[in-house]
Amino acid sequence: MIKEIEIVCQPGQHEDEAILTKLAASALNINPLKITGIQVLKRSIDARGRRVVYRMQVKLFVEEAYHPESYTVNYPDVKNAKPVIIIGAGPAGMFAALQCIEQGNKPIIIERGKAVKDRRRDLANINKQGLVNPESNYCFGEGGAGTYSDGKLYTRSTKRGDVNGVLKTFVAHGASADILVDARPHIGTNKLPQIIEAIRETILNAGGEIHFDSKVTSLLVDFGQVKGVQLASGEKLHANAVILATGHSARDVFEMLHRQNILIEAKPFALGVRIEHPQEIIDRAQYHCDLRDPDLPPSYYNLVEQVDNRGVFSFCMCPGGIIAPCATEANEIVVNGWSPSKRNNPYANSGTVVQINLEDVAGDTKDPFKMLHFQTQIEQLAFKAGGGSLVAPAQRMVDFVNGKLSVDLPKNSYLPGTKSVELKEVLPHWINERLRKALPAFGRKMKGYYTNEAILVGVESRTSSPIKIPRDKETLQHPQVKGLFPCGEGAGYAGGIISAAIDGINCAVGCQNLDS
Numbered sequence: 001m002i003k004e005i006e007i008v009c010q011p012g013q014h015e016d017e018a019i020l021t022k023l024a025a026s027a028l029n030i031n032p033l034k035i036t037g038i039q040v041l042k043r044s045i046d047a048r049g050r051r052v053v054y055r056m057q058v059k060l061f062v063e064e065a066y067h068p069e070s071y072t073v074n075y076p077d078v079k080n081a082k083p084v085i086i087i088g089a090g091p092a093g094m095f096a097a098l099q100c101i102e103q104g105n106k107p108i109i110i111e112r113g114k115a116v117k118d119r120r121r122d123l124a125n126i127n128k129q130g131l132v133n134p135e136s137n138y139c140f141g142e143g144g145a146g147t148y149s150d151g152k153l154y155t156r157s158t159k160r161g162d163v164n165g166v167l168k169t170f171v172a173h174g175a176s177a178d179i180l181v182d183a184r185p186h187i188g189t190n191k192l193p194q195i196i197e198a199i200r201e202t203i204l205n206a207g208g209e210i211h212f213d214s215k216v217t218s219l220l221v222d223f224g225q226v227k228g229v230q231l232a233s234g235e236k237l238h239a240n241a242v243i244l245a246t247g248h249s250a251r252d253v254f255e256m257l258h259r260q261n262i263l264i265e266a267k268p269f270a271l272g273v274r275i276e277h278p279q280e281i282i283d284r285a286q287y288h289c290d291l292r293d294p295d296l297p298p299s300y301y302n303l304v305e306q307v308d309n310r311g312v313f314s315f316c317m318c319p320g321g322i323i324a325p326c327a328t329e330a331n332e333i334v335v336n337g338w339s340p341s342k343r344n345n346p347y348a349n350s351g352t353v354v355q356i357n358l359e360d361v362a363g364d365t366k367d368p369f370k371m372l373h374f375q376t377q378i379e380q381l382a383f384k385a386g387g388g389s390l391v392a393p394a395q396r397m398v399d400f401v402n403g404k405l406s407v408d409l410p411k412n413s414y415l416p417g418t419k420s421v422e423l424k425e426v427l428p429h430w431i432n433e434r435l436r437k438a439l440p441a442f443g444r445k446m447k448g449y450y451t452n453e454a455i456l457v458g459v460e461s462r463t464s465s466p467i468k469i470p471r472d473k474e475t476l477q478h479p480q481v482k483g484l485f486p487c488g489e490g491a492g493y494a495g496g497i498i499s500a501a502i503d504g505i506n507c508a509v510g511c512q513n514l515d516s
């Protein structure tokens, strides 16, 4: 007999199979020896009561042969198959490539940045010397923005595709199977690079191609049909299907499309700051304790408030995390966050941003670059305010709300350094004021949140793409260019690793439909 039940256990017991079996046996009122296997299906922390517990949905094999699931995929050889060019090796591009292989197309990935290992040196230069390589940074290179991201894998876009399938592919390439059961799956920045390398090996072993240090500078289009791409080196590559998955930071790609008279549109996004607290403040508030139980993970929060008709919300919260310098050009500051798999840094950070609509920003609403120029302008202002070398402008939380320059700044995780600045010098008044109103309100929702021990670091500006590349809802192709598939976050169809991966898969399927 196979049975699914929910069991509740104490932190620490949640990974102990013997205890879980006992608890399950007692719930079913049977002898534990009758249980031949137990498989955790879902696992979540319930911190609503005074005592924090784990809720586990488990599948029990009772007097029944137990076959644990394994996650390997066999990919066919596509070396001589019909090619699909994929621009960008982020989650969208890589999952598009895997899908191409599964359906019998040969993926040719073109990536402007470097392979994971070489990329690491450029990240060290960013963090230690404040030097940004515009081709190799936190956003550009193998695995895209996903490689050195936080690796949180929860998404709201479950309707767009097979989320579990994407998670299983990660597991097949080395991620812990925990991501299949955790309510808030997380891989961690230290583990992602090996997984990305394993995906690369799968693509190459199946006969796909990956070209690093290769920037696409124009699309080859003939009478409304894409024919391939031209690289910065002058080399041309040919295919009748091109998936454009270049991410939200490839500003030159948007310029390229505009130059080639391929329609793009301005798109709303959100902008604000990254906020960092000592992790213990968040743990105390969420777990109602003085000191976190060592068997519980560092806690997270999710805050949202409507202020003057706009959403202000926390975004990409990283417990035990680090604030990362994610600029793609030398003269701008962009912050984001990541955490290692153990989430064992002493700080908790999140993007805290205000939704911006097209009409909020001055300029012609028909100008496709209106939002992008606004974003760039604020990032450059932040760079100037910090004084160079990626030093970021920052302010203590209560000082920010009270409009007071911070006398000093708390210790924080942002490696290039922070400088005390009144953030209203960087943020437009209408963003600044909404943030000022939202923070005390967040404090009323979460005890301890509103404190001068927290630091605001500017600016969190790459929350999503400021430009949309239109596509047909059914075929996923650009309305003006047959065979061109705008894909992933940069085109405006994804907002994270999982949704980008799913969009990559969907676009690859679109390429197959092109053949038939």
Ligand SMILES: Cc1cc2nc3c(=O)[nH]c(=O)nc-3n(C[C@H](O)[C@H](O)[C@H](O)COP(=O)(O)OP(=O)(O)OC[C@H]3O[C@@H](n4cnc5c(N)ncnc54)[C@H](O)[C@@H]3O)c2cc1C
Residues within 6 Å of the ligand: 087, 088, 089, 090, 091, 092, 093, 110, 111, 112, 113, 138, 139, 140, 141, 142, 143, 144, 145, 146, 147, 148, 149, 150, 151, 152, 153, 154, 214, 215, 216, 217, 245, 246, 247, 248, 249, 250, 253, 316, 324, 326, 336, 337, 338, 487, 488, 489, 490, 494, 495, 496, 497, 498, 500
């Ligand atoms: C620090 C950080 C933390 C994050 N944490 C999370 C998280 O925890 N969970 C989550 O879901 N998301 C997270 N994200 C966001 C996530 O990484 C992105 O949503 C996702 O990577 C988007 O995937 P994509 O494939 O659409 O684009 P990208 O990952 O941006 O990939 C685009 C690729 O295209 C390449 N490219 C650009 N232009 C060209 C060109 N002209 N020629 C060739 N190649 C080109 C780029 O080099 C890049 O590799 C984080 C991002 C950052 C930076």
